[in-house]
Amino acid sequence: MSSSRPPSAPTSSAPARRSPRSRRRLIAAIAALTVAVAAVVLAFTLDGGSSSSRTAGGDAPAPRDSALLALARRDADDPLALGRADAPVVMIEYADFQCPFCGLFARETQPELIRRYVDKGILRIEWRNFPVFGQESEQAARAAWAAGRQKRFWQFHEQGYGKPRERNRGEFAQDKLVAMARAAGVGDLDRFLEDMRSDQAGAAVQRDREEGYRLGVVSTPAFLINDKPILGAQSAATFRQAIEDAAKAARGE
Template identity: 55%
Template sequence: MSASTSPKASSKAKPVAIVAGVAAAAVLLGVVSYTATKPATPGASGSSSAAEVSADPAAGVYPELEAYARRDASDGLALGRADAPVVLIEYADFKCGYCGKFARDTEPVLVEKYVKNGTLRIEWRNFPIFGEESEAVARASWAAGQQGRFWEFHRAAYAEDAKEKGFGKDRLAALAKEAGVPDAARFAKDSEGAEARAAVRSDQEQGYALGASSTPSFLVNGRPIAGAQPLETFTEAIEAAAKTAKRAKTQQPATPSASATPSSSGAGR
C-alpha cells in the first residue's frame, strides 16, 4: 500500500454529494479502516495478510457511506449495472504499484464473478497522490472515459511495468491509442480541459473527505477496505453486502392492495 501526505488544499476538502454529518465520521473512519485493514507486515508474528471481514454482514459497515455511490448509468468510469445490489468504489492512482496489482490480479476475477451476473457495480474515483504525472494520467483516464474507453485505458495504464515508462504527454497519447480511443485530438483537448480537472478534483476531495490517506482504498456498500487485499477479502465483503441487500429487499413492506384499504365509510368517521 502506498501512503501519501495531504496536499495544502486538503484542509479545504469537503464531502461531495453525501448526507449531512458523514464528513466528520468519515475522517475518523479513514484512520480506523487503514489501521484495521492494512496488509500485515511480512514476517510479523501472528499476523494475517487479509483484512478482517466479519461473518456478521453488518460489522464494519457504515450505511451512511453508501451515499458515496453515484449509480449514474451514464458514468463512463463505472462498470456494471447502476441498480446492482453491491457497489465497490475504488480510490486509486495510476502510479500506485499496489493499485496495479489489484487491477491485474483481483479486479478481473470480481468482474467475471460478480459484475457479469449483475451483483456488483465498480465505480472508479481518481485519487492522484504522486504528483504531476498522477494528475495528468488521471485526467487522461477521464478523457478516455468520455469516448467510452476508460476501462481499456485503465487496463493499458495498469499493465505490467507500464508505470515504469512514466505518464508523459507522448506516453498518454500512446496509451489512448492502445485503448482504442477513437478521436485522438479530442482526447488531447479533453485531458487538459477544465472539465477533466474539475472531475479529478471532485474525486480527490471525496477521497480526502472520507479520510483516505493511501491507495488503493475502497468502499463496499459502506464497508471500508484499505489496500490491495487478497481476493478473499473482497469476495467476503461483496457476498456479505449482497446478502444484506437481498434481506433488506425482502423485508420491505408490501404496498397495500386495494382490497386491504379501509373503506371510507368505515367506523370512526
C-alpha cells in the first residue's frame, strides 16, 4: 500500500518486515479461514432442514468437514452428554431453556432419537448452553451446568423443558431453579447454588456460547449432526434422515 509520507529511516527497535512471500501466505491463510467460517454461517442461516449428504448430482457422498467434526468433545465424563463417546454420529445442540422451540424439540423429538439411535450406540447428544433471552436464560444455563456437577443435568433438562413456560416472567428465577433441581434429584442444594453462582459456571456457559457464535449460530435451537448444520426444531423425519446419512458417511458409504 502506498503512503504520502516518506518512509522512516530504519532503527534497531523497528519490527522486522515480512517478506512479500510471507505476506502472501498470511493473506491466503486469512482468506481461507474467512471462506470456511462464512460457509458455516451461511449453512446455519439458510439451512431449511434438507439432510441429504450427497452432492447435487447424487452420485457420490459430499466430503466430510473435519473442522466441524472436531467440535464434538467426546468426553466420556461429560455430564451434559448422552450416549457413547465413540458413537459414529454426534449431535451437538445449542439451546436456551427459555426457547419455546427448544422445548418443543426436547418434548416431542428428542425422546424418539434417544430410543432409536442413542440407546443403540449410533448417536451421541452433546448439549451446549446458548442463552440468548436475557438474565433468566443465563441463570437457567448456569443452573443446568450446576446440576451436571452432581450428574443430574438430564433430569434437570427434563424439568426445565417439561412444559411450556413464559419467557422472562420469573419461571427461571432462583427459587424456581432450586425447585427444579430438587425435583431432578440434585442431592446437595447448597452446593448446587454455590456451583451455579461460581466463576466456573460462567466460564463454562461462555465457552459454549462463543463456540456457537463462531459457527454463526444466531438463534435456538441449532444443531450440528457430525458436519451437517440444522437450524430450528425441524420434523423428527429430518433428524432421522440426517442421523442416518451421517452414520453412512462415517462408515464410508
